[in-house]
Amino acid sequence: MLANRAERQLARLVRTQAAALGGDLITVALETPGQLLDLWPTLEAQLDDLDEPALAAIDAALPMYPLMELSLSVATRLADAARKSGAGAAAATDVPPELQEKLLALLASRVDTLVIRLSNVGRREEAWSAAKEVVDIRRGLAKRRPEAYVPGLARRLNHLWLMLLELGRRDEAFTASQEAVDIYRRLAQTRADASLAHLVSSLKNLGNNLAWFDRHENALATSQEAVDTSRILVQRRPVALSAKSRRESE
Numbered sequence: 375m376l377a378n379r380a381e382r383q384l385a386r387l388v389r390t391q392a393a394a395l396g397g398d399l400i401t402v403a404l405e406t407p408g409q410l411l412d413l414w415p416t417l418e419a420q421l422d423d424l425d426e427p428a429l430a431a432i433d434a435a436l437p438m439y440p441l442m443e444l445s446l447s448v449a450t451r452l453a454d455a456a457r458k459s460g461a462g463a464a465a466a467t468d469v470p471p472e473l474q475e476k477l478l479a480l481l482a483s484r485v486d487t488l489v490i491r492l493s494n495v496g497r498r499e500e501a502w503s504a505a506k507e508v509v510d511i512r513r514g515l516a517k518r519r520p521e522a523y524v525p526g527l528a529r530r531l532n533h534l535w536l537m538l539l540e541l542g543r544r545d546e547a548f549t550a551s552q553e554a555v556d557i558y559r560r561l562a563q564t565r566a567d568a569s570l571a572h573l574v575s576s577l578k579n580l581g582n583n584l585a586w587f588d589r590h591e592n593a594l595a596t597s598q599e600a601v602d603t604s605r606i607l608v609q610r611r612p613v614a615l616s617a618k619s620r621r622e623s624e
Contacts, residue, residue, distance in 0.1 A: 397435030
């Protein structure tokens with residue numbers, strides 16, 4: 375009976391103090407033996423009533439495992455809040471460009487997190503849709519400030535390529551891999567040390583796509599470009615690559 379009373383009191387605490395306690399609720403539940411983790415549906419039911427700081431505090435305290443469904447619910451609400459703020463800023467005429475950029479960057483970050491959480495629970499189609507949203511947001515940011523956002527756009531395109539491939543959407547995967555290669559080719563001209571390794575990886579992705587479509591001559595040319603780029607990379611960073619090879623062989 376005492377245990378049941380304690381559980382009821384804890385449930386009431388979650389219902390009434392979730393906003394104030396935020397991540398402390400998660401921390402205590404994870405560190406305390408017993409059935410505290412079973413209270414997460416009670417906390418999830420309160421999420422719609424929490425403001426962004428409370429949600430962010432809970433999100434920061436959540437581990438990857440367990441509580442994946444709760445993590446997904448929190449990430450969804452944070453992404454929705456960022457979408458609302460971003461849409462409002464885009465529609466307003468008096469919002470400074472710097473603030474618009476900040477809100478869009480926040481939105482991209484939160485949807486990035488949502489992609490991971492959706493993937494963790496096996497909701498691949500929704501994860502792909504969110505990943506495409508991230509690419510679209512980062513493409514817009516890249517137009518505003520290419521030097522800051524183009525590299526991130528290329529990385530997300532490669533991530534999108536892999537997700538599309540897993541879903542069997544090879545035409546779209548090919549388009550994403552081609553765009554990533556085009557970006558890294560441009561970056562390699564000005565940021566060679568930072569971009570050549572990514573270019574090699576992206577060329578391999580593109581080559582695999584070309585081979586699947588029976589475009590063998592193009593696949594061979596792409597593979598040769600990957601080899602040539604790797605040689606350049608070895609010449610530029612022999613020490614770093616040798617260390618990497620040793621680690622991979624251990």
